[in-house]
Amino acid sequence: MAKLPSLQELAKSSLPRFPGATLEGVGWMRTKPVFTPGSYCYPAKLETMQKLGMPNPHEWSPEDEDWNLPQGWEKIIHNAFADRLKKYRSLRLFMDICVRCGACADKCHFFLGTGDPKNMPVLRAELLRSVYRKDFTTAGRLLGKVGGSRALDPSVIKEWFSYFYQCTECRRCSLFCPYGIDTAEITMIARELLHEVGLGIHWIMDPVSNCNRTGNHLGIQPQAFKEIVEFLCEDIETITGINITPPFNEKGHEILFITPSGDVFAEPGIYTFMGYLMLFHELGLDYTLSTYASEGGNFGLFTSSEMMKKINAKMYAEAERLGVKWILGGECGHMWRVIHQYMDTVNGPAPKNMVTPVSPITGTKFDYASSTKMIHIAEFTADLIKHDKLNLKPSRNDHLTVTFHDSCNPARAMGMLEEPREVLRAVCNNFVEMPANTIREQTFCCGSGSGLNTEEIMELRMRAGLPRGNALRHVQLKHGVNAMACVCAIDRATLPPLADYWAPGVTVTGLHELVANALVMKGEIPRTMDLRQEDLEYPDEVPDDEAAENAAGSDDRGKAGQEVQDV
Amino acid sequence: MAFSLMMALSIAVIAGVGAGLGLEYFFGIVLPLAAVLVFIAGVVWRVIGWARAPVPFSIATTGGQQKSLPWIKPACLDAPYTSVGVIGRMVLEAVTFRSLFRNTAAEMRGEGDEPRLIYWSSKWLWAFGLLFHAAFFLVLFRHFRFFLEPVPFFIPWIENLDGLMQFGVPRFFMSDALLLAAVLFLLLRRLKDPKLRYISLPADYFPLFVLLGIIISGIALRYFAKSDVASIKVLTMGLVTLNPVLPEGVGTTFFVHLTFVSVLLIYLPFSKLMHMAGIFFSPTRNMPCNTRQYRHINPWNPPKKYRTYAEYEDEFREVMAEAGLPLEKQPEEEK
């Protein structure tokens, strides 16, 4: 990995610059993309693209002059574009009605971090719109450059590749746009067009291919998946003294639990995963994991709508095979975009064996998920806490001053804002918010979403994460924040380097890691360390003798235990 | 910009010279009637063009708390759950530009050694955008005195309100000045802000210049280069009764004004000004956020193609058996 610039250097070079600016407004057409190491994501492997049956797979490199585009690529793009215009009203509309008011410009984290004007959402869309005008409008055909249109040539394709992979589909621009123009929609379709001529990136296509084959992005095979989870259970036993054996691929359970595989294999996601398991164990939840549907995330979303559908289809298929009543989903961002806004449409209706989710602990019926039959674990836990079903000791998290990073998709494609906050307030005593226009529906992306969490573009990621990093730094200085919670597996992977760069000293944690740290479990040993096996600053008191321990134990068993028995 | 300005100026020159050369019938009658026709047909054609494409996915942008657990208050307007909420969101969007009201401006500042990104609330665009649209509609509405006989009672009301200051004769309408100020703001903003200048196309300047043409010629007609208003009404009533007449005493300024309006009407359906209708079609705004309760249908939903569990188990059966994972078919059965 190349050396990152200093904060000052980066901030200085983030100031907007406007190469080739003219009064005629099409000066940007004269600047061409330049590909240097670190400025682009590695292309997908030929083999991966072939295995997935992607169209026109070929060898190419962004730094090459010639990208080996397939024969007749102009026609391929034109036809694919025409096809999408027929299929998506959103695309037609967003191509037609933008007035270039510029309200979106400084809302984009990529523009704020790079100062590159083509990262203004409006101009990113113009990259596509200029071709739309030329190919699909009479005025554009007649007026040419004056009408803001331009012909397709290889440099346009290169520009698309550069800038549609500098958009994380976070939809922040769409919130501010007076017409709701959603760059995520445009980026998704632009990436589909690029895929039509065989251009994809390794960091997206490999997980897609893995997920298709093994059920998860990392290509973890079933036996390994089980082993890793069991290994995490050993850690849980070390910390709590409780032995957990989660069920895999078992039929006849009430609930199928699906979370991003990132939670299973990488720090700090694994602590969140341990948190889920501890919570389920404590509740006595009747659930199963699946190795076949072992991925909540869906990099198909960053490839094409068909690929998203293909990857997502496993959830309902597995729910049907295992005969579960409903699905509980783990903490993940784009996973929840798919589940909340796409799953029912693409792969619904839900299998007949499924019913509207009901919490077996509180009896709450989640009517708002009556069709999709899947709820988010933050919703589930918030309900438990509201009904006082968990014995929590938030003081175990007292060494932390926690802030909450709303992930783009749960915020702007779902509206899940209060649920995780309710949970946070219950499990830790020191919770502070980042500035108002960097959270909730106005939240800033981690800078590496939509499949851009790859090492080779680390500087770009630090730039795109500037607004988030800055807001974090602000609360670090002002309130002494030392932990940032989030409900997204990609965040858990991408925020730690971002925090190291922008606000060193802040750790990144999943919501359910904090829940499990605070959760007092029946029959657990006094906790002296957190899930990371770091010593707790405020450990549980170790009782002097057996009798005291027993007494404490029976007290601690608390309401949750009794309620479970009641149910 | 220069190109757009030239285009707009040439409209004025062509109309002025044309009317002077005795082409009043064309500029006063044929062009405006044709413009209305093109406007209506164009808008309908564009709208049907959008409507012919389906909305495959329900992709509302949630601008607030979802409706989930009963004790959490949902954002009825920003993440509307019901049709009433959606209508509320759309009406407020169309009438008050609610999304634009959120606007902020970001600025990079150094604070000691630390770079710091600062955000300001920035409502200028919202204020002047709203002002422009409101003033435009008010002015448009006032013009109905030329198209209706007798003039309905509410038009004098509006005029009295608009001319409340009783300044000058003919009474000065505040909306005229506000409209001019708003359009000038929108134009200067495009020229002054380097971001805006960089993205602005001739198609962004042209409508502003046409609007300026309309406003300036209109103000001139009322206050400076006056025509006999009674004659103008004879002409406009001739248009709306499809009984065209060309009365004496209608000055050149009027033809320039009318031609600018006609150009705007003809231009509108084929330009970004279609945002007027487009906003109502925007799927990130006009869809309810109830996607987990009601299934949205995609008319072109392709058939499911995915790697089935059976295929998966076929590949991993041996290792799954070894790991003690439950199987549909035991490895022995295969042999």
Added chain:
Amino acid sequence: MYNARYVIPALLVFIILITLPFWVNVVTPEYSRPELVLPAGAEACVEPVEYMRAEHMRLLNEWRDAALREGKRVYTSSTGQVWDINLQNTCMHCHTDKAGFCDACHDSNSVDPYCWDCHIEPGAVTGASGNGGKQ
């Protein structure tokens, strides 16, 4: 076409609204310039008729300012004729029919001058007479 049950009614409403002036005028009788009751026996106004049509409001405004604010009561027209600055005794001496002259045109063009906030329509006051302001 998709969502036809929203799109078609919306388009119809749009078309009806835009063409409303055309429809409304189907039922109104043909429009013609309002017939004004012209003064009997007067040969010319204070200024030529074209000027008066376009600028009478400005002239009256100037007269008002001259008479009330500057105490100036004499107006010399572009043809050199001299007139009394006086609405009721000069203008209304000839234009005696407010309804038939002023209002007919003002109403049709939705003009609501505030002359009559202060001035009183001739005929409403008895004994008003004069020589028409000609000096």
